[in-house]
Amino acid sequence: MILLSIFLVLCRTAVSVDTWCGKAYRSNDPSFDPGGRLEKTSSLPYPVLNLQIQPRMHPYLEEDDTGAFIIDARQSDIDPTTSDNILIEQQQDTNFNLYFYNWDSNSIFFNIYRTDTNDHIAGPDVVSINSTGTTVDFSLATFTPSFEPYSIHLVASGATGHTYTASTQLLRLPERNDGGSVTKIDSLFGALLVKDVDSSWKPLFPYSFYLNGNWLAESEDNMAILKALGYNVLHIVPAGGIGYNFTQLDEWLNEAQRLDLWIMYDMRWTYQNSSLVEWQVNLLKSRPNLLLWYTADEPDGQVDPLSAPQDAYKLIKSLDPYHPVSLCLNCENYYFQEYAAGADIILSDVYPIGTNTTWSTRYDTVCNTTYGCCGCDNCVGHNNLSNVPARLDTFRQYQTQLGLPQKPLWGVPQAFGNSEFWKQTPTPQEEVVMTMLSINHGAKGIIMWTFPTTPELVSVTSALADLLTNKCADLLLGADLSSGLAVDGAPAADVSFWEDGQRMLLSIVNPSYEDAVGLVELQLPINVTAYSFTSLWGENQWEAVDDGTGANGFLQKTGLPGLSVDVLLLALSR
The missing domain is CATH 2.60.40.1940 (Immunoglobulin-like)
Known part of the structure; x- marks a missing residue:
């Protein structure tokens, strides 16, 4: 009887306490197993x-x-x-x-x-x-x-x-007859395909921010500023409740259409209300610049009903089968299968900058796999940028383990700080590293949290916008990704490449804050008789070295600075 009473008390406590990723996080609440883990199979x-x-x-x-x-x-x-x-x-x-x-x-x-x-x-x-x-x-x-x-x-x-x-x-x-757009998912490469002004299909690399609508309302010129900075998606974060002044929203979306900005429509506060979902989808589904729907924002962290994303997904698809549905997952391992079922595209937001991943400075508790909230669920180390790609790898592993085709993954790099758990804002170098690590590990879109941000991050992300949406998009979205290349002399380096037979895009990222000194060397991963390369990003100090066989070669340089990113475009001959 005593054991039964203890069990009943624990059950009532687990239900009533505040949780994040299923874990209690307030200092006056007991720890308990949150469950929901996808265990490694035998x-x-x-x-x-x-x-x-x-x-x-x-x-x-x-x-x-x-x-x-x-x-x-x-x-x-x-x-x-x-x-x-x-x-x-x-x-x-x-x-x-x-x-x-x-x-x-x-x-x-x-x-x-x-x-x-x-x-x-x-x-x-x-x-x-x-x-x-x-x-x-x-x-x-x-x-x-x-x-x-x-x-x-x-x-x-x-x-x-x-x-x-x-x-x-x-x-x-059937073909659309209402003037609305269509967004296809190319499941071979995980890319979105849209029609350009010539009515031909092209891959689109979404690169933008979650946007504070209050900033957008400050000036009628702000929408044009976003476009001039090179971002190609408008994702307005709704305020609480329904979240939008729909008269104002209609004006914004018309202006976005004029500027060729794609719409990522956010229903985070209303996606569990079927009537409001139906009303919003029917209101917006025929817009010519609608790219995709966004339903649940961190439903796993907030412990939304497991069926809620799936229910919204099915309703949206019944009303609008012409656009994909997306959501963002925050937890490392909490009912991934159930929440991921509610989307065609899964975003991952991992914020490692300026937070203590083992002790919650906000709630004064320890953070581990069964207790606490530190702003970066089950992350490892202080300012460890490798937490960002590790989460994408984990989500991909879960889908493989479940025997499922891979859904496209997008990254949500941290572009904020000095609030809640995060005591500092990423530097421009950290921002670029988090973004390119995401892309090196398969992200097919980047939507940063949040805008407006610091002038330094505006400057560097505007430069990245040109790189990702223009110079590199065709290879990032139209060629196979290969990861895990080793760099002699820089063991921490994270290297991936995309190759289509004639060209290779090579992304070399040092996520460490420490410089690699001495000679750094990277052997080309494919056999070529000759090659030349252009530096698209970085210090451009790499040199091509013949390996002496005439069949392959090396790239080398002296040193690899901490938090450095080099993106090279190679022209290949075989």
């Missing part, structure tokens, strides 16, 4: 094939004559039976994970069919075991444009006689 003594198929574009349109499917055939030792399939069902994307033993072939043969008619769509073809991103073209001619998706299934066979299957859904929408 390993198997034999490999598992996780076969997946999805359309490359979401959605296809009536104007599209051909499409492509993406096929992933990952091999792992993770037990799929330990994963919950709620998110798979919500996406209507079922994957059958089948065991195989004594595998004696590196490939499987497959065909793709339309499920309702069993018509053959593509194949026979071959996909390599342990490969990702294999694309297969097909004709859209037999898919009548519709607001209802078509079910697709893939049937594959291997050398051992096993049969493997996977399924997905294909959406081919």
Whole structure:
């Protein structure tokens, strides 16, 4: 009876206390396990094939004559039976994970069919075991444009006689007749595609800030200032309640349209109210500069109902299937699967500058995995910028662990300070490092918190805007990302590259506050007979060095300063 009484008291306490990421954080509240963790699954003594198929574009349109499917055939030792399939069902994307033993072939043969008619769509073809991103073209001619998706299934066979299957859904929408825009997601590279003034599709790298509407109201020239600074997205943060003066908002959005600024519409205070969501979506969905919807802001931190983002997602998609839905997650590991189910695009906001990650200066408590709120959930170290890319890697790992196709990830670098947990504002160097670390680890958009910010950060982010949305966008959004290159002489360096056969974009970031001294050398990751390079960002002190074989080469320089970023564009010959 005593144990039962203690249990009931703990249950009542856990429900009534204030929490963040499920954890109590006030000094007078007890610590308890918040739950909601996605645990590492058990390993198997034999490999598992996780076969997946999805359309490359979401959605296809009536104007599209051909499409492509993406096929992933990952091999792992993770037990799929330990994963919950709620998110798979919500996406209507079922994957059958089948065991195989004594595998004696590196490939499987497959065909793709339309499920309702069993018509053959593509194949026979071959996909390599342990490969990702294999694309297969097909004709859209037999898919009548519709607001209802078509079910697709893939049937594959291997050398051992096993049969493997996977399924997905294909959406081919009717053309719009209301003047509204369409935003596609290219699931091969995680990019957004929009139509430019010539009505041709192009990739867009969203780069901007969450914007304080009070600043926007101070002057009718402020919208033009945003455009002149190079930011390409208007994301106004609504005040509490409904959050907008809709007469004023209409004027702002008209001005944004005139300036070619895309709209990222924020419903953080209303996304759980279905009537208000429906009203706002119907009010704005036909705007020609609408880019995407934004529903929940840190729902995991605020411990919103687990179903709330999914409910909003389904409602928005029923009203407007032409634009993606996004949300921002704050917690390192708190009901990721359930909250992430409510979006096509997941933002991550990790703010490591000027906060103590082990002791809450605001609430005078310890911060750990079961207690406390320090402004950077489960982060490690003081001003440790590597917390930013680590969170993106973690979210990507969770999706792989759950057997799900990867959703695009965006970064939310810290551009504020001197408030709450954060005792300092990032320096320009820190801001650039956090942004480029995000991009090095797969971020396909950057929306910083928050504007207005310091003049120094305005200056450096304006320069970055030209780099990311103009000079580098085609490779960042149209080529495979490879990460984890080693730099001799600078072990802390974080290096990634994007390569399309003729060009390579190379991003070299030193996230350490310490300088690397002496000779620093980076071997090119691919074989080329010759190359030249242009420095797009940084001190431009790299030199090309022939390795003597005529087949490859090195880049080298003396020293790598702390918090330095170098972005190089290489022209390749093979």
